[in-house]
Amino acid sequence: MPANPFNAFTDYGIGIGLRVPHYRHILEKKPVVDWFEIISENFMVDGGRPLEVLDQILEQYRVVQHGVSMYFGSADPVDRVHLKKLKTLVKRTNTPWLSDHLCWGSVDGTYTHDLLPMPYTFAAAKRTAQKIRQVRDYLEVPICVENVSSYAEFHVSEMTEWEFLTEVVERADCGILLDVNNIYVSSKNHSFNPYDYVNGIPHHRVGQIHVAGHTKFEKYILDTHDHPVLDPVWKLYAHATRLCGVTATLLEWDDKIPSFQEVHDEALKANEFIDGARAAKKPPARATAAASR
């Protein structure tokens, strides 16, 4: 039973990112993993080893695509060539949904390869939602947009980040990939309460959650994905799970990557909070008995 209308994958469980250092372990040992998230761009190639590995993974596992270069928030029009390549991959993986970031990173065809924060304006929200709809209609899969971590805010912004996220997903009628680590990082960098953020979004649209580690510097926090998840992020995850219902969850670990087992064990810590959310939702035994009569 889906936890919400945009979350048809409540029981998808806990996934981890498919990363090169783990290929051999996964292909040889075939560990039990609920699902893998792939970076779409790593497999938007024309041939060779990446696609061979992907096909072997697809024989054994469920795969969900996560992109880093669609740039829904870029003022440029959607790149049709890019979209065509992405659709070829979507057909190959049968991804049940596809995610990318609520950000921009290219202009006039020049790519920064970064996930740059949006100016939170109504004009930008309208443009971004329009592009999300175009992409969804072409790819014919549900889209979830992910909130990014950020280190800058802009004078032109007309609303908070969570209001902007809400404005975009309501206009686009799409899902949210809620990255609770990114919320935590941004909350420290911009001095807002991360719980206000989680409370302020449309929970019924959250189709996936990301957790990850980050690095603290003297004056800011950087979203490095090179550590275990920190306690405040797990607490925020628990809160989000209570509000959104049990949701497909993914641990990101992209740098200084430890063994497969260590990454998977870290991801499975989410179970503790998922169980808590399930228990909180479960009606008391007496009520259940009464209802069944």
Next chain:
Amino acid sequence: MKLPSRQRTTRDLKSFQRLMTAALVRPLSPSDRLQSRWTDGRSMHKVAASFIKPNDRLTSFERLEIYARCYWFRLLDCLYADCPGLCALLGEKKFLRLAEAYLAKYPSRSFTLRNLPRRLEKFIRTEPRLTAPHTALALDVARFEWAQTIAFDGPSAPLLAPERLASANPTRLRLGLQPYLSVLALDYAVDDFVIAVKKDGAMRTDASNTPDAAPHAARFRRVPTPERERIYVAVHRHDNMLYYKRLEPAAYRILRTLRAGRTVAQAVGTVRGITPGQIQNWFKNWTELGWLCAYRAK
């Protein structure tokens, strides 16, 4: 470039994104900071403050600088990873100068970092001072390393059936070479050089956009610079593993002529002093390696 105080249109959004992109792709100062002056001579602090809010810990300039540093570190990291031979040849300091000048002239125009070194050979050719006195060798290494990228994940075409080769009229038959195969004539034995330099396998790391705190600087070993020596080499893949294969000069000429769209007879006609048996063996070997495919006019 002056931004409107309110963003009402996609055009306003584009102006904002152009300004920020221009700030990010501008080379950093020697101390890895944003340059203190903007292109028009204005203080960079003022330019940053015109569109980025400060907070209680960081100025607008410092907040913009986080992104600029991430941009440069990420792209330089990618060039370090994809060009270990060039880095080993030039040494880290000189390679960094080359890489920064290259990225300043040719910012990424592709959604994937895989394509970042695509124009490096062209850049080295037009800016020889950055690789002197090893420019000829640097060109060979750049060509060889880009050929590896193509061989790793480039497209493949359906194989040519051996019987088709055996039964066709060579004066009419045109053969294609696999798109992932590069056939190179080099003035230095860079295949041996790159093998000596590379510590790890040929597989690229993933394309995560997580920003790095600093570029990785020591991913190569210094090995002796190769002596001048004309070699012919094919960079290809077999069972999706990357390989280099030295070629006889005549074999190289045949393959290049085939790739140019000439018939088999014309290609074979370019070589002298090679026995028909030797040529047959080459074609047999190339067929076994999967290099030959149906010819497609460009």
